[in-house]
Amino acid sequence: MKNNIVETKGSYFYFLFDNLIKYGIAVLYFLVAVMFYLRTYDSCQIKITLTQIGGSLIILLWILKYLENPKQTTKFYLQNWQVVLPFVLFLLSGLQSHFLMSPLKYASGAEVVRRIIYMLTAIVVIREINSLEKVSRIIRWLLFALFVSTFYGLIQYLDGKFFPPNPAVGLDPFIWRQAFGTRIFSTFGNPNFYGDFLVAMSPVCLAMFMYKKNPVYLILWLMTAFNTYVTYSKGAWIGFTAGFVYFWFLYIIFFSHAKVQNIRKFVVLGVISIVLVTGVGVYRQWVSNTNSAKFRIYTWLSCWEMMNTSPVLGSGIGTFYVTYPAWRRPQIFYIEAKHNTESDHPENEYLEVWYDEGIVGFGIFLWLIIALATTAVKALKKFSTPAVVVDKKGRQKEVSEDLRAYYMLGLLSGWLGSLTHNWVCVSMRFVSSGTVVWLLAGLIASLIVNNPLPERSEENVISLYLALFLNTLFWLINFLWWRMTTDVAVTVSLVLFIVGVVIEEINKGKEYTISKNLNFSSAKPIQRVIQIVCVIIAIYLATIFRGYFIGDIHHNIAIFYSKQGDWSNALTNYNIVAENNPGFIMCHYFMGNVFNDRWTLTREFHPEWGDKETDEPWTEIEPAKKGRVDPERSISKYQDVWKLAPNYVQSHHQAGVVYMKLGTYFKNNGDTQKAVYYFNKALECFWKYHKIDPIFPVNYQRMAWVYMQLGNMEMAEKMYKAHLFTQWLCQSPEDVISPKKISTEEEKQRYEELKKQFEEESQWVCCDYHKRQHYLLSTEDWAIRRAQEYSDSYLQLGNFYYVKKNYQEAEKFYTRAINRYEQNFNAWKNLIVLYKETNQMQKLTELINYYHKKFPSDTQLSNLR
Structure with a gap:
């Protein structure tokens, strides 16, 4: 590694975009790790929106920078095509899976957006995180995020251990306290997602301790290990142990040098001990509750059958959760003891990639993993080449002084540990931990291709404080735009700025200089036009992603009103959700259920509930009036559900209930012909539901009752x-x-x-x-x-x-x-x-x-x- 600055030709804008990227990435991934917002239905919806809008911003800045000097960036990627190509092909695999293979575009849309952001940000990191300064900044922010999450995890542990459950007051000040009992979930809202983040970051923290010998890193690693344990996630235990084993295996090979025999004894003993402890822990957890393992086995069996329907090119990225109900085994209903649930993923990332994108996409995924891991090991071998130094006692010894070696050791071990964890989960699909997993992949690739790695590779054109202020201001404006409460938005932004200043000042090291007398821009008019178009597209996408967040807020409000029995306000808020996020299946389903339960047969016109001027009174109840009755509204919402997910939860059964109630209504009113028609429509829906859930007793009981109304006692x-x-x-x-x-x-x-x-x-x-x-x-x-x-x-x-x-x-x-x-x-x-x-x-x-x-x-x- 050369301790210098690489001279790069560029304009003021070129370096401005670079400066914004290097701070923006660090701040974004910190926020994704630590933020949650309890006024949304999904308490971690804010992580999704941060990833969508923040990822779009990073990609936008990268494109703008590229257009300032396209030849230089293009040359870089072409020179390093062996490392970059797997990321590009995995991105293209996701795109073709969505546009060419997926029959349900809304269902696969969310997943393909994540794939685009994950892969493009990794590609951005490979090119733009090209100096020790930039790599170290990201590591610092990630480790501070690790500290925040593990510290809050300890609070949750103590709260669950020594304080009464909700709604009593406890040590954890937030309303979601003890949501998973004694299992902690920190800022991630889910023990498994939190566990995957800990799995990925644990070796990075351990590597910093081995390099700096600072006990602070050891304490943080111990906090991480304890937090992993009290997630009580067997998959996280396996992943943490795998990362630990990878770390010490690589350390023995590349770092032990002259004392290899002495170190090997202690390392092997430690590794064996933690493997045994983990094995015993996983076994005891499995014996005490076998449902988790059984759930995975039967889901994997169904996923394997689903894969065989389109094994080469797959069935469409992100479509598992909408197609799986037709393949779900009865054992899953026995295990869950419920019928109104859905399984979004098969709890195995490798199986899901194969199902989504076929053997072609799966092969690209494996190629990416193998290619990156093998080249990373080769790079690690180079970085860890020992240098002869003289210690304080005048003795010569061989040590690895290159910081890149320790970064690579931690990043590679954490990445492989997470990939191991994802054999029994799909945490890397979710932004809370998936962002970090793919960031690690990008950093690994960056260390490989940017060799030698300079101390600083680009000019600074804005001050440290201005860079942090601009990042903070950007997120403050977004928080307020997303309709977060003002006190939360301002407090988070203020804390973010203070934390940023502290982190950067402590580690600033050499004098921070600002370059002057640069050309304002070197872009041609056509390039400037393209830049403006890209900005407009990014703003448009941001408005869409903002709508998802606002929709989630109103979904939470709608559920509150539903529980209060305030159907009018509930439906008004559900309709706001549908307008902001038309692909949110649950919203349409809940609206259908509310109309079904309320069952108002007085025809009225309510646009705030989704009524339109063109609605037809197909039930012929009060046909002369304008508007709709609840049966019509309910079926309309179930039809909206089926456009997005043909077999969603119990939608077919619920539609059958609507028709059954209509049949009863017309029978009581003496209209036998319509009664028979709707009873048969009810049976049609009940039989559809029977195909996807053969053990739901109410479905059989209602079919028997309908057959009795039709006089068919044999079928009853x-x-x-x-x-x-x-x-x-x-x-x-x-x-x-x-x-x-x-x-x-x-x-x-x-x-x-x-x-x-x-x-x-x-x-x-x-x-x-x-x-x-x-x-x-x-x-x-x-x-x-x-x-x-x-x-x-x-x-x-x-x-x-x-x-x-x-x-x-x-x-x-x-x-x-x-x-x-x-x-x-x-x-x-x-x-x-x-x-x-x-x-x-x-x-x-x-x-x-x-x-x-x-x-x-x-x-x-x-x-x-």
Whole structure:
């Protein structure tokens, strides 16, 4: 490394853009790491907006600088094409995946924007972070962000350990305190995202300690390690350990020199210890709660099947979450114990890249990783070449004095650690940690190509304070423009400026000189026109990204009003969200649900709820009036959902409810023809939902009810049986009672009865779509997790036969309802009524005695009254 300044020809504007870039990158990534805003629906939506607008600014400044001297920048990239090309191709892969392969542009739009920002900022860093001054500045700001986040993480830990849960007052002053129980999430809003940030930054901090031997870095690393532990994220533990192993493996190879044998002993012992501790910790976590691992395994299986539908070019970047519902296995519903949830990602970055962009995009991704890692190792070997120095005692020894070697050691280890972590998560897709992961990649590439690395590579044309002030002013204007509260915007900006001055003054080192007498600009008129066009485009994009942020604020407000039952204000705010972010699926879905629940059948015109002059009164309820009724509004919003995500959550079921209620309305009003029409529309929607969720009991119950309204009692019976069949979709009798563990005659008898029950119920196939053989990998007693639901279906089926006076079948299913879930007291009561009505007194006595055996404390049969 040469301790000098590289002379570069350029204008005042050229160097101005350079100065703004070198400070802008450092400030941006600091803000992304530490900022959150609790007035938005997503508390970390501000990180997304910071990345979108801040990333656009950095890219804009880079383009403006490029246009000031295009030949020089073009020459640089062409000379270093081997390092730059994988980034460019990975960017192009994402673009072709969005524009050519994705059938759902809105769904893939958010992901392709992130890909553009990640790759272009990395490419910018490769070229523009071309001096020790610039690299060191970014490292300093990142480490300070690490300190802020880990310090707040310690506060969260102490708050969860020694203070009562919300809404009581605790050490953590923010309303989201203890949102994940005892798991900390710091400024990242999610333990896994926070863990990935710690994984990436931990080796960087450790490298600085090994270089400077300053205990402050060791303390910060210990804080990082502790924070990683108390995220209780198994993936983060694995990634942290991987980064630690990579770090010391590289250190032994390239840094130990003369004392290699002595150092190797301690390093190997330490590495083995932390690997064992991590292994034990992960195993204990897995044993205590196997759902996390099972969730990933079954999601990966579905993702593999999805990949096979378009294995070469993929199915479209960012479309996993909108296509996955059609492939989701029933086990996921058992694990989550909910049905109104969505899985946005397959919890494996490598699988998702393959699904998104096919084997071509996946190959480019692997090429980028392998090429960058191998060239980084070669560069590390050069940087770490030892120099002979004389210590204080006059002894000669070999040491690596090149700071680049330690930067490369930390950056490479952190990057590889994060890539390891992302085998079991997709944190690098989210801006909170993804920004840092790709920044590290850019810094690694920058150190590789900018060799030798000068102390300072460009002229300073503005003062340190002015540069920080301009950055602070830019973000203050944005915060106010985004409608953040004035006190928060001003406070954050003021603190940012003070922190920036302190960080830069402490580490300024040599005198900060400002160059003068430079040409104002060397750009030609056409270049100036292009620059102006780029600025206009950037401003336009900023208004779009701002709209997303404002929409998220109003989404939070809308949910508040919904919880209060203030439907009018809720809908008004939801409509503002839809106007600012038309691709926000949840907003359309929530609006549909609000209209569905409110169910106002008085036709009125409300533009603030999305009503338009061109709306048609297709329900023919009060057709002469202007406006819409809630069923029309609800279906309209569900249709908006389906344009963005064809199988979003429970939208098909909810639409079925709308049609079912319409059918009931027209039936009660004597319009049989319309009632039949809407009942059939309801069945159409319910069957669609059945395809993506075969174990939702309410769907079967509502289909059975609709078939009853249509007079089709045979299909109504089949619906109850179809739901009961699904308890055998993922298991067999051996999963309920293991033959190997049978030790008594009673257990043997129960097992034989269960086999007979299985033989009967496994014939009640729910449809041609869901097959037992498709779901029988690694079986277990899944149905026990939904015992109450299946018991209720047995009860409903028993009631069905009781009404038909088929008492033998009714008795059988009431009994199965009790056996499936003993606290189904309605089944007990109905069976007692059946025995009384059929005068089976002996069975009645036996049943009551059995009840006393199961519930000895209920001597008065109070549960059965």
